[in-house]
Amino acid sequence: MENRKNLNLLLVLLLILANAFVWQALFNLERDQVLEVTFFDIGQGDSIFVETPYGHQIIIDGGPDSKILEKLAKEMPLWDKTIDLIILTHPEKDHIIGLLKVLERYKVEQILWTGIVRNTADYNKWQELIQKEKAKITIAESSKRIKAGKVFFNILYPFESLEGEEFKNSNDTSIIAQLIFNNSSFLFTGDAPKSIKKKILSRCKEDINCLLNSDVLKVGHHGSKTSISEEFLEEVFPEIAVISCGRDNPYNHPHQEVLKNLEKFGIEILRTDINGDIKISCFGKELKIETEL
Numbered sequence: 001m002e003n004r005k006n007l008n009l010l011l012v013l014l015l016i017l018a019n020a021f022v023w024q025a026l027f028n029l030e031r032d033q034v035l036e037v038t039f040f041d042i043g044q045g046d047s048i049f050v051e052t053p054y055g056h057q058i059i060i061d062g063g064p065d066s067k068i069l070e071k072l073a074k075e076m077p078l079w080d081k082t083i084d085l086i087i088l089t090h091p092e093k094d095h096i097i098g099l100l101k102v103l104e105r106y107k108v109e110q111i112l113w114t115g116i117v118r119n120t121a122d123y124n125k126w127q128e129l130i131q132k133e134k135a136k137i138t139i140a141e142s143s144k145r146i147k148a149g150k151v152f153f154n155i156l157y158p159f160e161s162l163e164g165e166e167f168k169n170s171n172d173t174s175i176i177a178q179l180i181f182n183n184s185s186f187l188f189t190g191d192a193p194k195s196i197k198k199k200i201l202s203r204c205k206e207d208i209n210c211l212l213n214s215d216v217l218k219v220g221h222h223g224s225k226t227s228i229s230e231e232f233l234e235e236v237f238p239e240i241a242v243i244s245c246g247r248d249n250p251y252n253h254p255h256q257e258v259l260k261n262l263e264k265f266g267i268e269i270l271r272t273d274i275n276g277d278i279k280i281s282c283f284g285k286e287l288k289i290e291t292e293l
Helices: 002-031 067-075 093-105 121-133 194-206 230-236 256-264
Strands: 034-039 047-051 057-062 082-087 107-113 136-139 145-148 151-157 176-181 184-188 216-218 240-243 268-271 278-283 286-291
Touching: 047 067, 057 067, 057 093, 067 093, 082 093, 082 145, 093 121, 107 121, 151 194, 176 194, 194 230, 230 256, 240 278, 256 268
Parallel strands: 057 082, 082 107, 107 136, 184 216, 216 240, 240 268
Antiparallel strands: 034 047, 034 278, 047 057, 145 151, 151 176, 176 184, 278 286
């Protein structure tokens, strides 16, 4: 009788374990299908963290100070000190400073940037750190694509390599890239002004493979007046627009004209100065939005 009870107990335990393994497998399967894009609330600047379904961790710009380190500590396990890819859209202070802190704290496998030349202390520090890091360097131009599993970064701008060219204001050199995963897409535009986006529109009219339509648009230059046109919005036609800007910033970003244009097209507006950190998770075509505030 005692042996029979023990056998029954063992069978129950085996069933519980089997059930647990099934749920674990289902959880992992669901997790494997999720792409997460988090727009960090780091003040007047840009910093975006991407985690692919395959565990790749990507940072697009780092913001104006060391706040990104606090943000990464919440998104990454304590033991994880490796970043797969850093993208510096352009070496202005409000995008590059945080990346300097990341390079000092984390191991970086690959860096995507334009390779342009600037005469600033921040730029010189950047050059020093990336040479020391010995990460794989990719110079951005529109013929290139970055692949991470089934996640793709299609580079739309610059059209040609700008490596070695010097610019006083690097906004016009901003990397513009489209992130694609299954049926979802994000368009990142750095601080590129309307004039650059007009060039992209012209090129896309000549190239049938150039598709700007995206579910999520990261509005350029923190929503400044020169950041976006109605013509560009018609082509991208996003469901969601994200604006990264600081509270009570001296530039009055985002500009009212930009907000009105977004509202005109019925686009949902999310702002780091109002919503805090903004996380958008992709489940196939479905988007889930989580905000800090």
